[in-house]
Amino acid sequence: MNAVQPVATKSIPTSPPPASPLAAGASVPLAFIGAGMAGAVLGTVCLVRSPAVLALPHVHPQVVAWTHLWLLGCLLTVCAGAIYQLLPVLANTGFRGQRLAWVHFAVHLAGVAAMVAAFEASDMKWVGIGGLAVSVGVVLMAHHVVKMLREATRMDPVLAAFGLATAWLLLTVMIGVLLAGNLHFGWWNVDVLAVLRAHAHMGVAGFFVTLIQGAMFRLVPMFTMGQAGALRRVGWAIAVAQGALIVAAVSLGLELAAGRLIAVLLFAIAFGLTALELRRVWRTRKKQHAEPGIRGFLVGLGWFVIALVGGGALAFGAGDWRSALAYGVIAVLGGVLMSVEGFLCKIVPFLVWMRVYGPRMGRQVTPQAATLGHARAEAGWVWVHASAVALLGVGAAIGNEALLIAGAGAFALGQGLLLASLLKSASHLWRPVEGAAARAASF
Ligand code: HEM
Numbered sequence: 035m036n037a038v039q040p041v042a043t044k045s046i047p048t049s050p051p052p053a054s055p056l057a058a059g060a061s062v063p064l065a066f067i068g069a070g071m072a073g074a075v076l077g078t079v080c081l082v083r084s085p086a087v088l089a090l091p092h093v094h095p096q097v098v099a100w101t102h103l104w105l106l107g108c109l110l111t112v113c114a115g116a117i118y119q120l121l122p123v124l125a126n127t128g129f130r131g132q133r134l135a136w137v138h139f140a141v142h143l144a145g146v147a148a149m150v151a152a153f154e155a156s157d158m159k160w161v162g163i164g165g166l167a168v169s170v171g172v173v174l175m176a177h178h179v180v181k182m183l184r185e186a187t188r189m190d191p192v193l194a195a196f197g198l199a200t201a202w203l204l205l206t207v208m209i210g211v212l213l214a215g216n217l218h219f220g221w222w223n224v225d226v227l228a229v230l231r232a233h234a235h236m237g238v239a240g241f242f243v244t245l246i247q248g249a250m251f252r253l254v255p256m257f258t259m260g261q262a263g264a265l266r267r268v269g270w271a272i273a274v275a276q277g278a279l280i281v282a283a284v285s286l287g288l289e290l291a292a293g294r295l296i297a298v299l300l301f302a303i304a305f306g307l308t309a310l311e312l313r314r315v316w317r318t319r320k321k322q323h324a325e326p327g328i329r330g331f332l333v334g335l336g337w338f339v340i341a342l343v344g345g346g347a348l349a350f351g352a353g354d355w356r357s358a359l360a361y362g363v364i365a366v367l368g369g370v371l372m373s374v375e376g377f378l379c380k381i382v383p384f385l386v387w388m389r390v391y392g393p394r395m396g397r398q399v400t401p402q403a404a405t406l407g408h409a410r411a412e413a414g415w416v417w418v419h420a421s422a423v424a425l426l427g428v429g430a431a432i433g434n435e436a437l438l439i440a441g442a443g444a445f446a447l448g449q450g451l452l453l454a455s456l457l458k459s460a461s462h463l464w465r466p467v468e469g470a471a472a473r474a475a476s477f
Pocket residue numbers: 092093094095097098101102105106110161162164165166168169206207208209210211213214217226230233234235236237238241
């Protein structure tokens with residue numbers, strides 16, 4: 035990530051933006067990312083202990099608890115950290131929301147813990163209470179996002195994607211709390227499955243896919259030293275995806291079969307436009323060797339394409355409840371988790387380097403950021419994780435326990451490899467290398 039120097043903003047801030055691109059010395063993003071990875075460890079332990087849970091119907095309390103552990107406990111926590119770090123850099127503003135970000139951190143973790151435990155116990159009252167705490171955190175983050183966007187030196191489709199993703203997240207948590215309240219109090223006579231599908235797609239596709247779709251057009255050029263995509267074409271890809279999301283949310287919520295098919299078609303067009311523009315960016319890269327993190331990200335995008343094909347088949351009425359769970363496994367553990375963790379392989383060493391070695395620049399030899407992690411462990415993660423998702427997806431689709439056990443084992447190995455690399459980077463926070471060791475690491 036390049037150090038972006040702040041320039042004058044449209045609205046005049048009360049204090050000048052900090053010269054460093056680190057949000058609050060990186061402690062806020064690193065805390066969110068660390069907590070999110072602790073969520074991944076917990077999710078992996080659950081999977082290894084009872085892989086057969088993935089042979090249960092997707093509305094089983096255990097499956098719903100795991101879904102929220104991964105989506106909120108791991109992925110949303112990591113992405114919130116990334117948003118606090120990236121947005122001020124992309125918007126060319128300063129980070130001034132540290133206190134509220136820490137409040138977000140606290141209510142988010144408390145809320146997710148309460149929600150996951152309550153889902154396991156099928157206690158919708160506590161799901162709703164935990165969900166309210168998570169929602170307070172999301173509102174605080176949304177406040178930060180709106181502030182950054184308003185102060186941005188100029189608006190572009192990438193920044194707009196951050197705003198749109200946040201809007202989908204707000205809708206998702208609002209519907210989640212209402213859904214939990216309705217399941218507890220029975221206020222309205224609604225088709226719970228239809229609302230659940232709309233809520234799930236707004237969260238997974240609305241928040242995560244929009245965020246990834248926008249952020250990739252800044253992060254991939256940064257990490258590969260290529261040229262940013264043409265903003266007009268990126269804007270079109272994002273606009274079509276937003277159209278698809280609106281049609282999908284309405285048609286899933288109201289059970290409109292034709293609408294679901296139109297949404298699949300629009301998503302396919304949006305994916306195609308995104309892939310074309312990403313290919314253009316990729317061709318301009320100066321780093322010819324694709325690092326493992328970038329490869330992992332690209333494999334994650336491949337899982338999204340497979341999920342789209344699966345979602346299309348489900349929209350046509352093919353498949354059963356097992357296929358619906360396999361679709362979720364591929365979209366969440368394949369698409370979202372792989373692309374987010376791929377970016378983490380680059381973001382974590384950058385944050386650690388900026389925090390530890392940034393202030394030492396010019397005073398000592400510093401190691402290169404790319405050498406802080408463990409490239410071979412990351413390369414292993416890419417293929418082991420991809421194989422694990424294939425095993426878990428097929429195992430869930432046919433309800434085969436042996437495949438699920440093998441998939442859970444491979445999944446744990448992949449997460450172990452990734453964690454080993456991220457922890458190696460993080461260890462520089464408390465054990466920085468000095469002098470000769472740094473010189474050796476810098477080559
Ligand atoms: C305030 C936060 C949230 C609350 C209170 C909440 C609540 C709920 C409830 C009550 C269900 C239905 C469970 C059932 O019928 O037994 C559900 C399902 C689901 N939610 Fe959430 N949710 C929240 C946030 C999210 C977010 C942010 C995402 C995605 C990013 C998400 C994704 C899902 C998915 C994928 C399902 C379907 C699970 C399955 O079928 O296995 N939720 N949620």
